[in-house]
Amino acid sequence: MAEKILEVKDLAISFKTQYGILQAIRGVSFDLFRGETLAIVGESGSGKSVTSRAIIGLLAGNSIYENGEIIYQNRDLTKLPEELFHEIRGSRISMIFQDPMSSLNPIQPVGQQIAESLIFKSGMPKDLAKKRAIELMAQVGITDAEKRYFQFPFQFSGGMRQRIVISIALANNAEILICDEPTTALDVTIQGQILELINQLKIDRKLSVIFITHDLGVVANMADRIAVMYAGKIVEIGKAEEVFYNPKHPYTWALLSSMPNLATSNRLDAISGTPPNMIFPPKGDAFAERNKFAMAIDFEQQPPLFKVSDTHYAATWLLHPDAPKVTLPEAVVTLQKNRGKIK
Amino acid sequence: MANMIDYKEKVLQVKNLKKYFRVGSGKRKLNIPAVDGVTFDIYKREVFGVVGESGSGKTTLGRTIIKLYQPTDGTVTLNNIAISAGILSYQEEIERIKKQLADDITSLDPLKIKAIDLRRKKELVISGLKKELINLEKDKLIEVTASTKQYDQFRADQYRTKALMTIDLQKVIFDYNQQVMKTNQRLQNESLLKYKNEVKIATLKRDNKLEGLQDSAALEKETIKQRIEVLNKDHQFFLLKLKETYQPQIDADAKNVLTKQQVNTLILGFAKDKNQKVMAIKADYQKQLKNLVEPDKTSYTKEKQKTEQKFAILKKEIEQKIVDANKSLNLEISKLPKSTTSNLKNPEIQAKITQLKTSANLKIRELKAKLSDAKRVNQSGDTLKESQKMQMIFQDPISSLNPRMTVKEIIGEGLIIQGKLSKKEIEKKVAQSLELVGLSPEYASRYPHEFSGGQRQRIGVARALIMDPNVIIADEPISSLDVSIRAQVINLLFALREKLGLTILFIAHDLSVVRFFCDRIAVMYNGKVVEMAPSEELFKNPMHPYTVSLLSAIPQPDPDYEKNRQRIHYNPRQHQYLTDLPTLQEIGPNHHVYANKAEFELMKKQYESVSKSTEKKGKVKA
Numbered sequence: 001m002a003e004k005i006l007e008v009k010d011l012a013i014s015f016k017t018q019y020g021i022l023q024a025i026r027g028v029s030f031d032l033f034r035g036e037t038l039a040i041v042g043e044s045g046s047g048k049s050v051t052s053r054a055i056i057g058l059l060a061g062n063s064i065y066e067n068g069e070i071i072y073q074n075r076d077l078t079k080l081p082e083e084l085f086h087e088i089r090g091s092r093i094s095m096i097f098q099d100p101m102s103s104l105n106p107i108q109p110v111g112q113q114i115a116e117s118l119i120f121k122s123g124m125p126k127d128l129a130k131k132r133a134i135e136l137m138a139q140v141g142i143t144d145a146e147k148r149y150f151q152f153p154f155q156f157s158g159g160m161r162q163r164i165v166i167s168i169a170l171a172n173n174a175e176i177l178i179c180d181e182p183t184t185a186l187d188v189t190i191q192g193q194i195l196e197l198i199n200q201l202k203i204d205r206k207l208s209v210i211f212i213t214h215d216l217g218v219v220a221n222m223a224d225r226i227a228v229m230y231a232g233k234i235v236e237i238g239k240a241e242e243v244f245y246n247p248k249h250p251y252t253w254a255l256l257s258s259m260p261n262l263a264t265s266n267r268l269d270a271i272s273g274t275p276p277n278m279i280f281p282p283k284g285d286a287f288a289e290r291n292k293f294a295m296a297i298d299f300e301q302q303p304p305l306f307k308v309s310d311t312h313y314a315a316t317w318l319l320h321p322d323a324p325k326v327t328l329p330e331a332v333v334t335l336q337k338n339r340g341k342i343k
Numbered sequence: 344m345a346n347m348i349d350y351k352e353k354v355l356q357v358k359n360l361k362k363y364f365r366v367g368s369g370k371r372k373l374n375i376p377a378v379d380g381v382t383f384d385i386y387k388r389e390v391f392g393v394v395g396e397s398g399s400g401k402t403t404l405g406r407t408i409i410k411l412y413q414p415t416d417g418t419v420t421l422n423n424i425a426i427s428a429g430i431l432s433y434q435e436e437i438e439r440i441k442k443q444l445a446d447d448i449t450s451l452d453p454l455k456i457k458a459i460d461l462r463r464k465k466e467l468v469i470s471g472l473k474k475e476l477i478n479l480e481k482d483k484l485i486e487v488t489a490s491t492k493q494y495d496q497f498r499a500d501q502y503r504t505k506a507l508m509t510i511d512l513q514k515v516i517f518d519y520n521q522q523v524m525k526t527n528q529r530l531q532n533e534s535l536l537k538y539k540n541e542v543k544i545a546t547l548k549r550d551n552k553l554e555g556l557q558d559s560a561a562l563e564k565e566t567i568k569q570r571i572e573v574l575n576k577d578h579q580f581f582l583l584k585l586k587e588t589y590q591p592q593i594d595a596d597a598k599n600v601l602t603k604q605q606v607n608t609l610i611l612g613f614a615k616d617k618n619q620k621v622m623a624i625k626a627d628y629q630k631q632l633k634n635l636v637e638p639d640k641t642s643y644t645k646e647k648q649k650t651e652q653k654f655a656i657l658k659k660e661i662e663q664k665i666v667d668a669n670k671s672l673n674l675e676i677s678k679l680p681k682s683t684t685s686n687l688k689n690p691e692i693q694a695k696i697t698q699l700k701t702s703a704n705l706k707i708r709e710l711k712a713k714l715s716d717a718k719r720v721n722q723s724g725d726t727l728k729e730s731q732k733m734q735m736i737f738q739d740p741i742s743s744l745n746p747r748m749t750v751k752e753i754i755g756e757g758l759i760i761q762g763k764l765s766k767k768e769i770e771k772k773v774a775q776s777l778e779l780v781g782l783s784p785e786y787a788s789r790y791p792h793e794f795s796g797g798q799r800q801r802i803g804v805a806r807a808l809i810m811d812p813n814v815i816i817a818d819e820p821i822s823s824l825d826v827s828i829r830a831q832v833i834n835l836l837f838a839l840r841e842k843l844g845l846t847i848l849f850i851a852h853d854l855s856v857v858r859f860f861c862d863r864i865a866v867m868y869n870g871k872v873v874e875m876a877p878s879e880e881l882f883k884n885p886m887h888p889y890t891v892s893l894l895s896a897i898p899q900p901d902p903d904y905e906k907n908r909q910r911i912h913y914n915p916r917q918h919q920y921l922t923d924l925p926t927l928q929e930i931g932p933n934h935h936v937y938a939n940k941a942e943f944e945l946m947k948k949q950y951e952s953v954s955k956s957t958e959k960k961g962k963v964k965a
Contacts, residue, residue, distance in 0.1 A: 043826060123506070131495065188396070192896040218898050244900065268830040269830065
C-alpha cells in the first residue's frame with residue numbers, strides 16, 4: 001500500500017444557525033494516499049464541501065468542531081492555530097474552487113496573482129517570481145504566456161481562468177490538491193481539457209487529489225477511490241471499479257440510476273423526496289425515507305460500516321447476514337453487464 | 344415515442360434566423376453574430392434538442408424565437424403565422440446595390456481603376472515589411488533569454504536552498520513550542536481541576552433545586568422535607584460516583600505534576616537542544632550555499648549586448664526599406680495623369696449611367712417595401728396573440744421567480760395580463776396547472792423561497808403550461824438542479840409531453856440528457872447549426888468533426904470505458920472555406936451536415952460505408 005499522507009478520523013462538524021445547530025458532518029473517516037485521487041460524491045448539502053474546507057481550514061466562523069481529528073504530518077489540523085496553518089495552506093495543501101471568476105482578483109493582472117503567491121508564501125525575489133509564474137502558465141497550457149502575464153481575468157475564457165487558478169494552487173509545490181467541483185461551470189470540451197490537465201499534473205508531481213463533484217461521469221474518469229456521502233456521513237467507500245460495478249448501498253444505486261448515460265433508453269429512476277433537514281437529523285438511517293429497499297430497522301438504528309472487501313465498505317443494513325436478498329435496479333445491472341462497452 | 348410525432352404538420356418554422364449584437368462604440372463598434380443563419384422546422388409533438396457549448400448561440404436562438412430579442416434577419420413562423428421577422432438582409436441588399444452602382448460608374452473611367460490598384464499594392468508591400476519587424480522582435484527576445492539562462496538557474500538554486508532552510512527551521516521551532524506547551528501543562532493536575540469543576544457544577548444545580556423547594560408554597564412542609572432528603576442523598580451518591588471515576592486518573596496525573604523549578608530546567612534543556620539543532624541546520628545550508636558556483640556575470644552581459652546590437656542593425660535595415668518603398672510608390676501615384684470629369688462627359692457614357700441608376704432605384708424601392716412589411720410583422724397584434732402559444736422555461740429556478748410574488752401570482756401573471764378571465768377562473772386554472780406538475784394546489788399562496796430547487800422548477804413549468812401553449816422552449820431547465828432532482832424534472836417533462844401533446848424545443852449542453860429526451864438534435868457551433876439528425880442517428884453516425892469531438896468529450900459513469908476514452912480535438916481551421924462556401928446539406932434521411940462540396944463528398948463516402956456495415960449487422964442478427 002502506498003504511503004498514507006492524510007488521515008481524517010471520525011470528524012464531526014456543526015454550524016450554529018438561527019434555527020438551531022445544524023450537523024453538517026457526523027463522523028467521517030477516510031485516508032488519503034500519496035498519488036491517488038479520492039472522489040467525494042453526493043448531493044448538495046451532503047457535507048462534501050464542508051469536509052474539504054475543514055481539511056484546508058477555511059470553515060465559516062459559526063462552525064463548531066464537535067469531534068475527530070485531521071492528521072497531516074503528525075499534526076492535528078483541527079487544533080492547529082491560524083498562524084501555523086499559514087505554512088500549510090497554499091504551500092502544502094491547496095484548493096481549486098468551482099467558479100474561477102470569483103476566485104481571481106478582477107483588477108490585478110493574472111500573472112501578478114501567480115507571482116504574488118510565490119513572493120508571499122516563500123519570499124521569492126520579484127523578477128524570479130515573474131519568470132517562474134510564466135513557466136507555470138506555460139505548464140498548464142496557456143500559450144503566449146509572456147504576453148498573457150499582463151492580462152486581466154476578464155480577458156480569459158472560463159477554461160483559461162480555471163487553468164490560472166490551478167497554476168496558483170500549484171505554485172508552491174503543494175502535495176495535496178482539493179478540487180471543489182472545478183468543472184461544473186465549464187463546457188464539456190473545456191471540462192475534458194481541464195480534467196486531462198489535472199490528471200497530467202497529478203502524475204508529474206505525485207499529487208494526491210481530493211475531487212468533489214456530483215457528476216458520476218467525471219468521477220469515473222478521475223477517481224482511483226470513491227467516497228459516497230449522504231447527510232453528513234460516508235455511506236459507501238471503495239475503489240472506483242468496486243463502487244461502479246459492485247455498488248452495495250441503495251443510495252449509490254439510486255445515484256447511478258438517476259443519471260442518463262449514453263446507453264439508457266427507458267425512463268429514469270428518480271430519487272423521490274429531498275434530503276433530510278440536518279438540524280433535526282433522523283434517528284435511524286438518514287436515507288431510509290427515500291429508500292425503496294428500507295427495512296424496519298433502518299428507521300430505528302443507524303447502520304455501521306459493513307466490510308465488503310479490504311478496500312470496500314458500505315453502511316447499509318442490507319449487508320447484515322440476516323437481511324433479505326434484494327434485486328438490483330436495472331440501471332446497475334446493465335452497467336455491470338456492459339462494463340466498458342458503452343456506445 | 345417516435346410514432347407520436349405528426350410529420351405532416353410543421354408547428355414551428357425557423358428560416359435563416361440571425362441575431363447580431365452590437366458591441367462597443369465609435370472605432371471599436373462591432374457586430375457580433377450570436378446566431379448566424381439557422382434554419383429548421385419542428386413537427387407536431389416533437390422534442391427538438393439544441394446542443395452546443397456556451398457561446399454557441401443556443402440560448403440566444405431560443406430567446407430570439409420567443410421574441411425576447413428582435414431578430415436581425417430571417418423569419419419565425421408558428422402554426423403557419425409569421426410571428427417575427429428581421430430586416431438585415433434587405434438592408435444589406437440595398438447597400439450592395441448602391442455599392443454596385445458606384446463601382447459600375449467608376450469602372451467606366453479607366454484612370455481611376457489604375458490609381459486604386461496602385462494604392463492597394465502600396466498597402467500590401469508596407470504591411471509585409473511591418474510583419475517582418477514584429478517577427479524580429481520575437482527572435483530577439485528568444486536569444487536574449489537564452490543568454491541569461493545560466494545565471495537565472497544559479498539564483499533559483501540559491502533561493503531554493505534558502506527556502507528549504509526556513510522550512511526546516513520552522514519545523515524545529517514548532518516542535519519546541521509544542522514541548523514547552525506540554526511541560527507547562529504539567530505544573531497542575533489536570534484531572535483534579537476537571538473533577539473540581541464537575542463537583543462545582545453539581546452542587547450549584549443542587550442548590551438551585553433546594554432554593555426552589557424551600558420557597559414552594561404548593562407543597563406541605565412534610566413533603567418538602569422528604570424531598571430535600573432525597574435530593575441530598577442523590578447528590579451525595581453522585582459525588583461518590585464522580586470521585587470513583589476520577590480518582591485513578593487523579594492519582595496517575597499526580598505523579599506527573601512538577602514544580603515550577605523543575606519545569607524551568609526542563610524548558611531550558613529543550614531550548615538548548617533547539618539552539619543546537621538550529622545551528623546545525625544553518626551550518627549545513629551555509630555549506631550548500633557555498634557549493635553553488637556563481638557563473639561569470641560579465642561574459643553574459645557582453646553576449647547580451649552583442650545580440651542587442653545585432654538586432655538593432657537588422658531593425659534599422661527594415662525601417663529603411665519601409666521608407667524607400669513608401670517614397671517610390673508615392674512617386675508612381677503622383678505621376679498618374681489626373682482623371683477629370685471631362686472623361687465622363689461623353690454622351691454615350693452619360694446614357695449608360697442614367698440607365699444603371701434607374702434600374703438600381705427600382706430594385707431599391709421594391710426592397711424597401713419588403714422591409715417595411717417585415718417591420719409590421721413584429722408590431723402587429725395578431726402575431727402577438729399567436730406568440731402566446733409559445734412559452735418558455737428558464738434555466739435558473741431561483742432567479743426566474745420573483746421572490747415578492749406568491750406562487751399564485753407568478754403562475755397566473757400571464758392570464759392576468761391577458762385580462763380575459765375573472766379572478767376566480769384564474770385561481771381555478773392555477774390550481775389545475777399546479778396539479779399537472781405534481782404540486783399540491785394548497786401551495787398557491789406560498790412564496791418561492793419556501794420551496795426546494797426541484798419544486799421551484801416545477802412552478803416554472805406550471806407558469807409556462809397555464810397559457811395552453813403548443814410549443815415550449817426549455818432553456819437548460821435542468822442544468823442548475825441537483826443530481827437527484829434532475830431526474831424528477833426530466834420525468835415530469837416526459838409525462839407532460841405524453842399527456843398534453845406538447846412540442847418542445849429543448850436547449851441543453853448535457854449530451855447524455857439530450858440523447859435520452861429528444862427525437863431530433865441540432866448541434867450548434869459559433870451561431871451555426873453544424874449538424875442536425877434524429878438523436879440515435881447522430882450518436883451512432885456523427886459526420887461533422889465538431890460533433891465527433893463533442894461526443895468524445897462526454898464522460899460516462901463507467902470507469903473501464905473512461906480509461907480507454909480518447910478525446911478528439913476539433914480545430915475550426917481545418918476547414919478550407921475561402922473559395923468553396925459551406926452550406927447545410929442532407930447526407931442521409933433527415934440527417935443534415937454543414938459542409939462545403941469537397942468535404943461533403945468525403946463525408947458521403949464515409950456515411951455510405953458506415954450505413955452499409957450497420958445494415959449487414961442488422962441482417963446477420965435477423
